[in-house]
Each structure stands twice: as C-alpha cells, then as structure tokens.
Amino acid sequence: AQTVTQSQPEMSVQEAETVTLSCTYDTSESDYYLFWYKQPPSRQMILVIRQEAYKQQNATENRFSVNFQKAAKSFSLKISDSQLGDAAMYFCAYEAGNMLTFGGGTRLMVKP
Amino acid sequence: EADIYQTPRYLVIGTGKKITLECSQTMGHDKMYWYQQDPGMELHLIHYSYGVNSTEKGDLSSESTVSRIRTEHFPLTLESARPSHTSQYLCASSRPGLNTGELFFGEGSRLTVL
Numbered sequence: 001a002q003t004v005t006q007s008q009p010e011m012s013v014q015e016a017e018t019v020t021l022s023c024t025y026d027t028s029e030s031d032y033y034l035f036w037y038k039q040p041p042s043r044q045m046i047l048v049i050r051q052e053a054y055k056q057q058n059a060t061e062n063r064f065s066v067n068f069q070k071a072a073k074s075f076s077l078k079i080s081d082s083q084l085g086d087a088a089m090y091f092c093a094y095e096a097g098n099m100l101t102f103g104g105g106t107r108l109m110v111k112p
Numbered sequence: 113e114a115d116i117y118q119t120p121r122y123l124v125i126g127t128g129k130k131i132t133l134e135c136s137q138t139m140g141h142d143k144m145y146w147y148q149q150d151p152g153m154e155l156h157l158i159h160y161s162y163g164v165n166s167t168e169k170g171d172l173s174s175e176s177t178v179s180r181i182r183t184e185h186f187p188l189t190l191e192s193a194r195p196s197h198t199s200q201y202l203c204a205s206s207r208p209g210l211n212t213g214e215l216f217f218g219e220g221s222r223l224t225v226l
Binding site: 035037042043044045046047050089091098099100102103104105107 | 143152153154155157160202204214215217218219220
C-alpha cells in the first residue's frame with residue numbers, strides 16, 4: 001500500500017518570505033502522480049500543483065513550485081513571496097490507479 | 113470555485129438519529145468520493161463511485177452508506193448516528209479518464225453527534 005508522509009505538522013513563515021513544505025511517499029509503482037492541495041479554514045480544498053512522475057522537470061505554478069526527487073521519493077512544495085492568503089492546511093497526495101492517498105497535512109501560518 | 117455542493121454545512125444531532133448528507137455536482141463528473149476528516153487531520157476515503165449504480169467502500173471502514181442513482185448526486189446516510197461519527201465529511205468529484213488527479217471538493221459537512 002502507498003503511504004504519504006508529511007513530517008511537519010505546522011510551519012510558520014513571514015509574509016513575503018519563502019517556505020518549503022516536505023512530503024515523502026512510498027510506492028513500488030513507476031508511473032504515478034503527485035499533488036499538493038490547499039485547504040483554507042472553512043473553505044473548499046483546492047489543487048495547488050500537480051507533478052507527473054515521468055516528467056523530470058519540476059512543476060511550477062506562479063509562486064508555487066515543487067522539488068521532485070523520484071529516487072528519494074520526495075516531493076516538497078516551495079511557496080515564494082508568501083502572502084497572508086497562503087495560510088491554510090496543505091496536503092500532499094499521491095495517485096496511481098485512480099485512487100488518491102493523502103498525507104497528514106501541514107498547517108502553514110503566515111505572519112504579517 | 114468548483115460546482116460541487118454539500119448540505120448541510122453544519123449539523124448537530126442526537127444519538128440514534130438518521131441523517132443524510134447531500135452532495136451534488138453540476139460538472140457531469142463520473143467519479144465521486146466521500147472523505148472523512150477530523151479537524152486538522154488527514155483525509156480518509158470512506159466511499160467512492162465511478163458512475164451511476166456503482167459504489168465502493170474506501171480505505172477507512174465506515175458505518176455509513178451511499179447511493180448513486182443519478183450522476184450528479186451522491187448522498188451519504190447514517191442510519192443511527194453515534195458520537196463516534198462526529199467529524200467533517202468532504203465530498204469530491206473528478207473528471208472522467210485515468211489519472212487526471214484533480215479532485216474538486218465541496219465545502220464539507222461538519223457533523224456533531226451528541
């Protein structure tokens with residue numbers, strides 16, 4: 001069974017600074033997808049960024065980028081120029097065969 | 113914002129009551145899911161459906177049941193609620209096709225059983 005581990009229950013960042021959230025996963029598959037989802041307080045969870053395992057290039061979406069290390073089974077999320085609206089729970093997720101497995105989440109706090 | 117809706121958003125009920133959490137999406141998605149999430153904790157898949165008349169149990173055992181009579185509707189029912197059912201329930205859907213990955217979530221139904 002696949003597992004997804006987020007070792008940082010909470011992280012804090014100063015507004016305008018950069019923060020990196022960690023995620024590791026365990027799988028025997030070679031073809032899969034990885035995701036970061038954001039869950040703001042009392043609001044819908046939304047997709048932040050997606051990475052296909054067969055692509056070596058790290059995905060980027062505006063201020064959000066990932067560091068995908070396939071051999072190490074590591075998938076970290078970097079948020080640049082942090083904004084107050086980035087405060088949320090962030091979930092790393094793994095998908096193979098149409099089923100998503102989520103990590104335990106990291107609560108990100110942004111200090112003004 | 114995604115076109116997936118859950119009602120009620122908040123519900124407080126007594127032990128032994130029957131409740132149904134509603135979930136509807138207007139995107140024509142075949143796949144729908146129910147996740148259970150305790151506050152600030154990870155999501156656990158409890159039910160999913162790949163289309164009309166298709167329902168499967170997820171990774172986390174749940175006493176709830178689901179039905180999928182229409183593509184757009186995926187209600188979750190608890191026949192006799194207990195305090196252990198207190199949690200947030202998130203409904204989600206995804207587009208047809210393999211490995212599209214993106215789930216569209218509702219805002220959640222927060223259930224408290226006294």
